[in-house]
Amino acid sequence: MKTKKKVAFVCVHNSCRSQMAESFAKKYGEGLIEVYSAGTQLRPQINQDAVRIMKEMYHIDMEATQKSKLLSDIPVVDYLITMGCNVKCPNLPYQYQTEDWGLKDPSGKEDAEFIKTAQIIEEKVKEFINRIR
Numbered sequence: 351m352k353t354k355k356k357v358a359f360v361c362v363h364n365s366c367r368s369q370m371a372e373s374f375a376k377k378y379g380e381g382l383i384e385v386y387s388a389g390t391q392l393r394p395q396i397n398q399d400a401v402r403i404m405k406e407m408y409h410i411d412m413e414a415t416q417k418s419k420l421l422s423d424i425p426v427v428d429y430l431i432t433m434g435c436n437v438k439c440p441n442l443p444y445q446y447q448t449e450d451w452g453l454k455d456p457s458g459k460e461d462a463e464f465i466k467t468a469q470i471i472e473e474k475v476k477e478f479i480n481r482i483r
Contacts, residue, residue: 355482356384364389364418366397367433367453371406373410374475377403382479386424393418397457403464418458429482 359370364387372387373414379385396412404410430447434452451474456463 352429354382355429356370356386356425356431357431357478358424358427359385359387359431359433360421361387361389361433361455363391363393364420364459365395365481366392366400366455367467367471369396369412369416369418369424370400370471371433371475372416373404373412374472375479377408377410378476379479382483386419386427387416388421388424388479390421392420397418399457400463402466403468404460407465407468429478431478475478 357379358385359371359375361369368389369386370386373381375385383422396416396418401412404412417456424451430448432450449473451471453461453467456467
């Protein structure tokens with residue numbers, strides 16, 4: 351049986367973009383990859399605007415299966431993807447590659463920014479999964 355590749359999506363607070371990416375990767379990469387998200391700092395909960403947008407647009411309840419995690423809370427991964435917050439991850443080893451998606455944080459902005467960010471992340475996750483199949 352083929353071993354699933356481990357993928358981590360990393361952002362400073364692990365409360366918005368990286369959580370959305372984790373959700374989409376679980377949805378589109380089910381059976382193919384093990385998905386994690388983490389940050390360098392914790393928030394007490396996932397960004398509630400992101401939670402609401404993901405529920406309304408995609409019927410995904412991030413709070414049901416996800417929570418804010420630190421880099422030290424996840425295993426060594428094969429692929430490391432940062433969201434665009436200039437996070438340096440010296441303590442998170444990865445095997446194959448790292449990339450930065452350069453996404454601006456929609457926190458504190460209008461719903462339109464969250465929707466745009468979710469749509470970009472969804473497309474990037476689909477492209478990534480197709481690339482590593």
